[in-house]
Amino acid sequence: MTTSTVRPPRRRGSGAHPAIARRRSRVRRARQGRAALMAATALGLAAVGSWLAAGPALTVTDTRVSDYPGPDAGPLRAAVAQAAERGGSLLSPPVGAIRRAAQTDPWVSDVIVQRDWPTGLVVEVIPAEPAAIGVTASGRMLVSADGRSMGPAGSRRGLPQVRVDARAPLALGARVPRSSRATVAFVAALDPGTAARVRDMHMDHGLVIGRLTRGPQIRAGTPGAMPAKAASLMAVLAQVSASEQRAARYIDVSVPAHPALGGPDADPALTRGTAPARPAAAPDASARTAPADPAATDATGAAVAQAATTPTATAAADAMPSPSAAPTSTSSTR
Secondary structure: OOOOOOOOOOOOOOOOOHHHHHHHHHHHHHHHHHHHHHHHHHHHHHHHHHHHHHOHHHOOOEEEEEOOOOOOOHHHHHHHHHHHHHOOOOOOOOHHHHHHHHOOOOOEEEEEEEEEOOOEEEEEEEEOOOOEEEEOOOOEEEEOOOOEEEEEOOOOOOOOEEEOOOOOOOOOOOEOOHHHHHHHHHHHOOOHHHHOOEEEEEEEOOEEEEEEOOOOEEEEEOOOOHHHHHHHHHHHHHHOOHHHHHHOOEEEOOOOOOOEEEOOOOOHHHHOOOOOOOOOOOOOOOOOOOOOOOOOOOOOOOOHHHOOOOHHHHHHHHHOOOOOOOOOOOOEEO
């Protein structure tokens, strides 16, 4: 049995009823109108946001500095206020410019910028600590780890002392002479307990030398790799008793991987404040010798690898930690 399907006849023309076509047209126009309205609204909001961000409504007009430990906060406030009002707004404060302006002061390690609605900013100072006391021909001053003057030292104690080649203490923020920067870098890399024992660190005939309270002379060699040499000194002191330190004449860390501890019978001429211009080529008679390494020589011409080391000093050299870079602070906006 066969079946057939009867289909209604197709309408000629467009195929859509005029009423349906009109309805579709109205819907299409309504959608286009809503899209245009939304676009206009978004554009308006963007314009308002841009005006708020860069316009006068939220322009920074008041900047306060808190927790500043230095002697004179006036120049810092002026520099920070100028940087804050030069660009940006309360919605997007110029943190980078404020940070750079603040760090021109040696007492500032970093800053945290906080909004103080409706038109102010609070710049919280993370203070820097003095690394040394710089001794000049006519006075003392505090010195930062990057070698800048932090003002008069007054009665400050508990910091290493370095000689600064200047007639008088430098102005706030001024850098110490190039001849004193290696000594500052050396003491800045020491831990506080060791650093507090360092006295009279200075350059003499191109060599960095100093002394330890209740201990021997420090020989740091030429002005390079100061953090590694400081780590070597700390490693040796950690392995040598207080009595052995008092009996020794010098600790030589001019080659950080091979420090040498000079015994009480060492040549006194080598332990004075000024190193000899041409030291003897033979190793110190009071020290035990290690296998010679021709590549490791001190700037004075003496073979440092042949320098005398006690068994504890040798162990200290093996245990010496590798110097690591100082942590980098960052700025943030709350």
